[in-house]
Every structure is written in C-alpha cells, then in structure tokens.
Amino acid sequence: MSSDLSSRIFSLADFDPAARELMPHAVYEYVASAAGDELTLRENEAAFDRIKIRPRVLRDVARPDASITLFGETLAHPILLAPIAYQRMFQPEGEIAASRGAGEAGAIFILSTAGTASVEECVAASAAPVWFLHYWQSDRGFNGDLVARVNASGAKALCVTVDTPVLGDRRRQFRAGFGIPEEMATPHLYDRNAGLREVASQQRAILTWPDVAWLRSLTTLPFVLKGILDPDDAARAIDVGADAIIVSNHGARNLDTLPASIEALPTIAERVGGRVPILIDGGLRRGTDVLKALALGATAVLIGRPYVYALAVGGAEGVVHCVNLLRQELERAMALTGRASIAEIDRTLIW
Numbered sequence: 001m002s003s004d005l006s007s008r009i010f011s012l013a014d015f016d017p018a019a020r021e022l023m024p025h026a027v028y029e030y031v032a033s034a035a036g037d038e039l040t041l042r043e044n045e046a047a048f049d050r051i052k053i054r055p056r057v058l059r060d061v062a063r064p065d066a067s068i069t070l071f072g073e074t075l076a077h078p079i080l081l082a083p084i085a086y087q088r089m090f091q092p093e094g095e096i097a098a099s100r101g102a103g104e105a106g107a108i109f110i111l112s113t114a115g116t117a118s119v120e121e122c123v124a125a126s127a128a129p130v131w132f133l134h135y136w137q138s139d140r141g142f143n144g145d146l147v148a149r150v151n152a153s154g155a156k157a158l159c160v161t162v163d164t165p166v167l168g169d170r171r172r173q174f175r176a177g178f179g180i181p182e183e184m185a186t187p188h189l190y191d192r193n194a195g196l197r198e199v200a201s202q203q204r205a206i207l208t209w210p211d212v213a214w215l216r217s218l219t220t221l222p223f224v225l226k227g228i229l230d231p232d233d234a235a236r237a238i239d240v241g242a243d244a245i246i247v248s249n250h251g252a253r254n255l256d257t258l259p260a261s262i263e264a265l266p267t268i269a270e271r272v273g274g275r276v277p278i279l280i281d282g283g284l285r286r287g288t289d290v291l292k293a294l295a296l297g298a299t300a301v302l303i304g305r306p307y308v309y310a311l312a313v314g315g316a317e318g319v320v321h322c323v324n325l326l327r328q329e330l331e332r333a334m335a336l337t338g339r340a341s342i343a344e345i346d347r348t349l350i351w
C-alpha cells in the first residue's frame with residue numbers, strides 16, 4: 001500500500017474528489033452521473049443513511065470474520081467489484097489494473113462485455129475469481145460464441161445484465177459532451193473499429209426470458225442475473241436456472257425514480273427464501289452499508305463508482321486500498337455490533 005494513498009484517503013467517499021481532480025471532466029461526468037434528474041442516484045445512498053443499527057454488547061468479537069462462501073468458494077469478505085465498461089478511460093491499464101487490485105484484495109472482479117481488456121487477460125491478472133458480465137447482443141450466434149469463450153477462459157461465473165433493454169436518459173453525461181473515445185477497443189465486441197458502434201446499437205437488442213433460459217443452457221458455470229428489483233422476477237430467475245441474482249437499479253443509470261436497491265432487497269429476500277444467494281449493488285459506500293445489506297438478506301455486495309475513482313487515483317493500488325478500507329470498516333462495524341461472523345448478521349441488527 002502506498003503511504004501516499006493511506007495518508008489522504010480515509011473512506012470510499014474520499015476517492016471521488018481526488019479522482020475528479022484527475023479525470024477529464026466528461027469522463028468524470030460519465031461515471032458520476034445517472035439517469036434523469038438523478039433522484040434514484042441520491043436515494044441509493046440516502047436509503048442506507050436512513051437505516052439505523054441495533055448493536056449487541058459483551059460478546060467475543062476480538063477477531064471478526066467477514067468470510068463467506070459463494071458457489072462453493074470461500075472468500076475472505078463479501079465485497080465484489082461491479083461490472084463497469086471502458087476502464088481504460090480511467091487508467092491506462094484499465095481492467096487489467098482493476099482485476100489485479102481486486103485479486104490482491106481478495107475481491108471478485110466482474111468484467112463487462114464492454115470492457116477494454118479480455119476475460120483471459122483479467123483471469124491471468126487476478127489472484128481472485130473473475131466473473132464475466134454478458135451484455136446481450138442482437139446476433140444470437142455471437143452470444144453463443146461469447147459464452148463458449150467465457151466457458152473456456154477460467155472465469156468462475158457468467159452474469160447477464162437483464163435491466164437494460166434500452167439505455168437510460170443519461171442527460172448529464174451528454175451535457176458534458178461525453179463520447180466514448182474512438183481508440184477504446186472492446187475485445188469482446190466485434191472488431192476494434194466496429195466495436196463502439198456495435199455497443200451503441202446492440203444494447204438495443206431486446207433480451208427476454210426464453211433467451212435467458214437459452215444462455216443458461218450454454219454454460220455449466222454459476223449463472224447470475226443482474227438488475228432485478230421485483231420479487232416475481234427474482235422467482236422467475238430461479239425458475240430459469242439462475243444460481244444467484246443481483247438486486248440492482250444499475251447504479252441509477254437507467255430509469256429515474258426507481259427505488260434504492262436496498263429498499264427492494266427485503267421483499268426479494270423474503271420471496272427467494274434462501275434458495276439462491278442474493279447480491280446487491282447501488283450506493284454502498286461504507287462498512288455499515290455492507291452490514292445493513294447483509295442484515296436485510298444479501299450474501300454479498302458489489303461496489304461500482306468508488307473503485308473506478310480509486311483506479312483513476314491509484315491504479316491497482318488504489319483498488320486494493322478501496323476494498324481494504326471497506327472491508328476494515330465492515331469488520332469494525334461487526335465488532336461494534338457484537339457480530340463475530342457473517343452468519344450472526346441478520347434482521348435483528350436493524351434498529
């Protein structure tokens with residue numbers, strides 16, 4: 001850990017202003033912004049702020065253990081890095097640096113189809129598992145080929161984004177004049193030059209339940225659907241063979257006035273009833289946010305923007321510092337609520 005980072009970045013929130021100083025304005029706006037008037041963006045964090053914690057005292061919490069088991073694998077902590085597109089815009093090594101940092105911090109890295117490094121490169125760079133996030137494309141054969149590539153890559157799970165039939169109204173990023181730089185090659189999307197245009201047009205490819213069932217049939221990897229907010233959709237995801245779901249409003253980037261993802265979690269957890277693990281993302285910035293998500297039914301959490309800012313500020317080391325800070329905050333919050341292990345975190349922790 002560079003002493004430089006640890007002497008000036010004390011919380012995940014500190015990465016944001018530090019990155020803002022370094023990033024081109026339009027690129028910062030691309031990351032920081034969300035859909036519409038950004039009411040959901042604010043809610044993602046504000047909803048965590050409203051939840052209070054009920055601590056228990058006088059228990060042996062000398063060594064809080066934040067480890068979890070996910071798909072048969074033991075992880076040192078429940079923090080994953082969410083799929084974020086085009087990471088070479090934030091740092092020259094992009095996803096390679098992010099996955100290396102994730103590996104050093106024991107965090108699963110989820111690579112986006114619209115990433116600027118290949119899944120094979122990220123698997124090689126990370127000492128921890130890498131998952132691949134599939135963005136459905138209009139060419140069915142292309143989807144099949146991509147899943148076959150992921151199957152052979154050493155990736156440990158296949159995720160599919162299910163919440164983006166069309167792109168959200170990202171007016172703030174357009175106001176800032178944001179455009180994806182021509183030189184951003186995306187190795188999973190056709191050729192270098194066609195690539196960007198393909199992403200723009202192909203995200204309009206409509207994905208439906210039968211397609212998801214078909215994708216499920218193409219892999220024996222754990223299969224994860226990302227972007228669920230409704231208990232009926234959660235139940236249907238399990239019916240089509242999902243091994244986990246990610247409760248998410250896409251970082252508030254799709255439709256404004258959706259609820260905060262933490263608000264959607266309890267009813268989904270109730271419906272899922274422990275049949276599959278539930279992951280959640282959106283607005284998690286503190287160890288206490290992670291604690292609250294776990295208390296309300298999540299098995300693990302994803303962070304998005306904070307690690308992008310960390311990547312911009314400190315490359316792989318920044319990502320390590322980001323995950324370590326959140327993990328340390330979680331472990332401290334566990335000790336201060338009398339929870340020595342993740343298994344002891346349940347609804348009784350909510351005030």
Ligand SMILES: Cc1cc2nc3c(=O)[nH]c(=O)nc-3n(C[C@H](O)[C@H](O)[C@H](O)COP(=O)(O)O)c2cc1C
Nearest residue numbers: 082083084085112161250251281282283303304305
């Ligand atoms: C710049 C940016 C790019 C993103 N790209 C993708 C993507 O390619 N695929 C996807 O499923 N989600 C994408 N997301 C959503 C994230 O995976 C995640 O759901 C969200 O960022 C979590 O919220 P948080 O940023 O508040 O932690 C992106 C988010 C951001 C900020």
